[in-house]
Amino acid sequence: MPLTFDLPFEQLQTYSGTNPRPADFDRFWAKGLTEMRAIDPQVELIPAEFQVPGVECLHLYFTGVDGARVHAKLLRPRQISSPCPAILLFHGYSCNSSDWSYKLSYVSQGYIVAALDCRGQGGLSEDCGGVRGNTLHGHIIRGLDDAVSSKPEKLLFRNIFLDTAQLAKIIMGMPEVDIDRVFATGASQGGALTVACAALEPRIKRIAPIYPFLSDYKRVWMMDQAKDAYVELQEYFRRFDPQHTREEDIFEQLGYIDIQHLAARIRADVLWGIGLMDTVCPPSSQFAAYNKIVSSKRMAVFPDFGHEELPGLSDQIMQFMLK
Secondary structure (H helix, E strand, O other), X not given: OOOXXXXXXXXXXXXXXXXXXXXXXXXXXXXXXXXXXXXXXXXXXXXXXXXEOOEEEEEEEEEOHHHOEEEEEEEEEOOOOOOEEEEEEEOOOOOOOOOHHHHHHHHOOOOEEEEEOOOOOOOOOEOOOOOEOOOOOOOOOOOHHHHHOOOHHHOHHXXXXXXXXXXXXXXXXXXXXXXXXXXXXXXXXXXHHHHHHHHHOOOOOEEEEEOOOOOOHHHHHHOOOOOHHHHHHHHHHHHHOOOXXXXXXXXXXXXXXXXXXXXXXXXXXXXXXXXXXXXXXXXXXXXXXXXXXXXXXXXXXXXXXOOOOOOOHHHHHHHHHHX
């Protein structure tokens, strides 16, 4: 195994993370889940313009925390004789749930597919500020000033993480879904949301996160990798704390939305895809979360690849989900 630009591979396998975990972390997420479960989601299903033989394509809308209307694409076989497995799909930072046709491979295998649009990014979900569509740039740090002022529930990714769990709850509540065969996958931000979803909805049975984002923020910053997807960390300090007088508190507040601190809650079987040359989501930041998972897990390692397509991994994931 070659050296990465990060820690040697042997050290990655025991690395336990750098970003602090808030003392009330569990209470924070228990409160968030209680809030989410108390919401009437007012689920609405609207036929999509895109339709193909044998498949029903629907826009799914639900009300999430803070009253936002959240959107997902829902695809299901038209002929269902018994409860089906389901897979949740999560997209990358600033993107959207992508084309309907990309999801047909799972539907062809009898799966129901639900693909979330993250609020304020490239899809149809409503931002909690009351606008539709793109409010990027700055989602990691959205609400951080409120968090530092003892209101961490204002962190935007807190709401997005809860959206993933609420979508899972809605899908699991559909009579045509086999509750014992609900899975999740996604890459980068989608990988992080896969981890968060399985942590907050532990009934999910299998997950396949691909080089997850939103993990071990302080480690990323200490490596001078607060750029690309993480550039807003550097921008926040430059604009709002140029002498780092609040550095300790800032990273502690980010700990509420750090997936490494959620990872131990996962009960699903895990297939994790990683490129050891990933400079966008450094390997150590990923291992900080992976090493905390206590359920059955394995890592598909691509030594010479970075934050890019990992050849053959999609096939591995499909076989993992279809087992």
